Amino acid sequence: MIHLQDITVTYKDGTVAINNISAVFKSGEFTVLLGPSGAGKSSLLRCINFLTLPSSGQVKVEGLGELSNPKTLRKHRQKTGMIFQQHQLIPRQTALKNVLIGRLAYHSTLRSLFPLPKLDQCIALECLDRVGLLNKALTPVKQLSGGQQQRVGIARTLAQKPQFLLADEPVASLDPGSSRKILSNLRKICQEDGIGALVSLHQVDLALDYADRIIGLANGTIIFDSCPSEIQKQQLETMYQNSSLIQT
Numbered sequence: 535m536i537h538l539q540d541i542t543v544t545y546k547d548g549t550v551a552i553n554n555i556s557a558v559f560k561s562g563e564f565t566v567l568l569g570p571s572g573a574g575k576s577s578l579l580r581c582i583n584f585l586t587l588p589s590s591g592q593v594k595v596e597g598l599g600e601l602s603n604p605k606t607l608r609k610h611r612q613k614t615g616m617i618f619q620q621h622q623l624i625p626r627q628t629a630l631k632n633v634l635i636g637r638l639a640y641h642s643t644l645r646s647l648f649p650l651p652k653l654d655q656c657i658a659l660e661c662l663d664r665v666g667l668l669n670k671a672l673t674p675v676k677q678l679s680g681g682q683q684q685r686v687g688i689a690r691t692l693a694q695k696p697q698f699l700l701a702d703e704p705v706a707s708l709d710p711g712s713s714r715k716i717l718s719n720l721r722k723i724c725q726e727d728g729i730g731a732l733v734s735l736h737q738v739d740l741a742l743d744y745a746d747r748i749i750g751l752a753n754g755t756i757i758f759d760s761c762p763s764e765i766q767k768q769q770l771e772t773m774y775q776n777s778s779l780i781q782t
Contacts, residue, residue: 535560536582536698536730541591543577543754551577553754554591559730561697564721566741567734569751570774575734578751579700582732583607583614612639615691617701617720621683625676629667629686632675633658636693654693661689665719681712688720699724701733705740713737717744738770 536559543552551574559565559582567575580586582593584607593601601607615636623632637654662668665685675683684704691699701720705713717733721744724731735741741748742762750757750765750773758769 535596537592537594537596538578538581539592539594541578541581541588541593543574543581543586544589551586551754552581552588555754555756556591557749557756557759559698559732561730562725562728563746564724564731564744565733565747565749566745567732567749567751568736568738568741568773569757571736573751573773574754575751576702577754579702579732579734582698582700583611583616585616612694613697615694615696615699617684617687617691617699617704619703619706621675621687623675623683623686623690626674628672629662629675629678629689630655630658630671632686633661633690633693636661636690639694657695658689658693661692662686664692664723665689679712681708681716684708684712684716685719688716688723692723696729699729699731701731703734703736706736713740714743 538555538557541552541555542550544550555578567579569575577586581588584593584601595601595610598606598610601610634650634654637650637657641650659668659671662671665688667682667685667689670678670682675686678686705716708716717740720731723729742765745762747760748762748765749759750769752773757773758765
């Protein structure tokens with residue numbers, strides 16, 4: 535369980551990206567951050583592993599405590615996976631080698647300079663199998679499609695054996711079919727493993743179809759926080775300030 539308490543993020547130019555937000559994220563819950571561009575989705579998501587430092591407020595993790603302590607933060611990051619919109623893969627390396635990067639947090643810097651143990655290889659292959667890419671293990675990722683590359687990114691994150699997963703617009707650059715395949719697979723894995731997930735999206739239909747819980751953001755503030763079935767069209771219109779963007 536992750537607790538955000540009175541989180542505010544103010545950038546150097548004075549922009550307030552997050553304005554005094556408090557929220558709790560539970561294990562096994564698939565939560566979607568929904569909102570227009572500039573709403574603060576990425577800033578809030580990145581606060582959870584301190585890729586963006588809060589200007590004020592606290593992030594607390596059950597079993598670890600407050601994240602200001604470097605040792606605590608390191609343990610938290612080891613168990614918190616991150617999926618990026620642009621995949622962040624090494625194009626010339628195989629899918630397997632990219633997934634093995636997810637195991638580096640379990641080894642010292644010196645040990646990581648050498649081939650990783652057989653156990654790590656098996657974990658990486660298992661993760662590729664779970665996203666349907668075992669047959670592409672030895673294929674350089676530059677030869678894979680965008681959707682396949684994103685699945686390699688998911689497999690790399692799963693190789694960390696995470697307790698919580700963060701995904702920043704993971705399907706923004708994919709076609710509708712690939713987007714649904716990625717989210718369906720991701721949600722299924724999170725349910726099977728009891729992994730809590732926080733996923734930022736801008737597609738309302740995908741949020742309504744796949745989320746257990748939706749948090750709507752606008753101007754760095756939570757507009758609503760509820761399950762998909764309880765969200766009203768008026769709430770979405772208020773968030774986007776443009777009813778033509780809403781499809782129900």
